[in-house]
Amino acid sequence: MNPIQRSFFARPTLEVAPELLGMRLWSRFGRKETSGIIVEVEAYHQLDEASHSYRGPTKRNEAMFREGGHLYVYLIYGMHYCMNVVTETAGSGAAVLIRALEPLDGLELMRERRGARPDRELANGPAKLCEALGVGPELQGEDLLASPRVGIEPCRRIADSEIAISTRVGITKAVDAEWRFYLRGSEWVSKGRPSGRS
């Protein structure tokens, strides 16, 4: 039972992205569950030079072109995995990169997967949260509305005033677009250095 409907994801990615803040993202393998509250995201779409979908569908980004609610996982810098929630409709090539979580459940397992470090560094980055949740290429294309292994559900109510907006982190194209959303003042957001203000 997943309380979120397909229609939630089947909207413009810039609308969906900020609404993902405050939701609980979980993964479960056997009886081991880990989860966290989403505190930072970035939106990407097909007419966006910085997006993997910009040049159209390829073997690598195929999952990003599925209908909203699926998972797009990719390997970055040859060693880290990052996860996106696909948005809009099949063929759109839009998604929201999950950039940071506030750890909620399974802290012990997260610490095990991430190694000894302060709790605030367990999931304060896109590759870190994938490691903390055990998300890798096996979950490529997973349907968040049907998967027993990974899912998203409403958890915390977020007021508009708590949402901060900025440019995105780590990209070299479309650097001025303010498509990063995060919880203002949260100690769990990444250490990214966006070029914009706010």
Add this chain to the structure above:
DNA sequence: TGATAGATCGGCT
């Protein structure tokens, strides 16, 4: 605290 280099590999110019 801030800057820098290295790890490591698939996809595309």
Add this chain to the structure above:
DNA sequence: GCCGATCTATCAG
């Protein structure tokens, strides 16, 4: 070949 939606260790101040 080149470079990336990153992270970590290390070094300088």
